[in-house]
Amino acid sequence: MHFFCPSCWKEVREEVIVCPACGVDIAAYESRHDFADKLISATEHFEQETRIRAVWILGQRKEKKSVSKLIELVRQGSDPFLTVTALEAIYNIEGSECLDILKEASHSLYPIVSNKAKTLLDILED
Ligand SMILES: [Zn+2]
Incomplete structure (x- = not known):
């Protein structure tokens, strides 16, 4: 299973909280958008x-x-x-x-x- 940052769409590991590519807080982003x-x-x-x-x-x-x-x-x-x-x-x-x-x-x-x-x-x- 592949996971992608919802902001920059780079592939990230499932457990990642902050995207290493763009620095977005993934859970917070998901709830706002x-x-x-x-x-x-x-x-x-x-x-x-x-x-x-x-x-x-x-x-x-x-x-x-x-x-x-x-x-x-x-x-x-x-x-x-x-x-x-x-x-x-x-x-x-x-x-x-x-x-x-x-x-x-x-x-x-x-x-x-x-x-x-x-x-x-x-x-x-x-
Ligand atoms: Zn990102």
């Missing part, structure tokens, strides 16, 4: 697979409080696969209120991103 907060911090995880999974789950759960973070990820645009997943998540959460970020992303240099943005815009504008 809800599941959405943990998913939002996991969008910065060092493993791409975990980042993408966190973004996808936020979209499935329609976590309103994650929208500004998801928009930030789209604007950073450093990872086209993460960006596509973030666009889908924003679309799931915001529906027609996400037109602006979709229009922005439709100019992405990554075809996978611009095509996804255009596809979602087409659905919304129908």
Whole structure:
């Protein structure tokens, strides 16, 4: 069984109380932050697979409080696969209120991103 710090998502031993990587008090952090907060911090995880999974789950759960973070990820645009997943998540959460970020992303240099943005815009504008 693997345990991860809920703040920085580095792997820690189960019995650890204070994360050796970021210094957070793990039990106190757990009680202060809800599941959405943990998913939002996991969008910065060092493993791409975990980042993408966190973004996808936020979209499935329609976590309103994650929208500004998801928009930030789209604007950073450093990872086209993460960006596509973030666009889908924003679309799931915001529906027609996400037109602006979709229009922005439709100019992405990554075809996978611009095509996804255009596809979602087409659905919304129908
Ligand atoms: Zn940590």
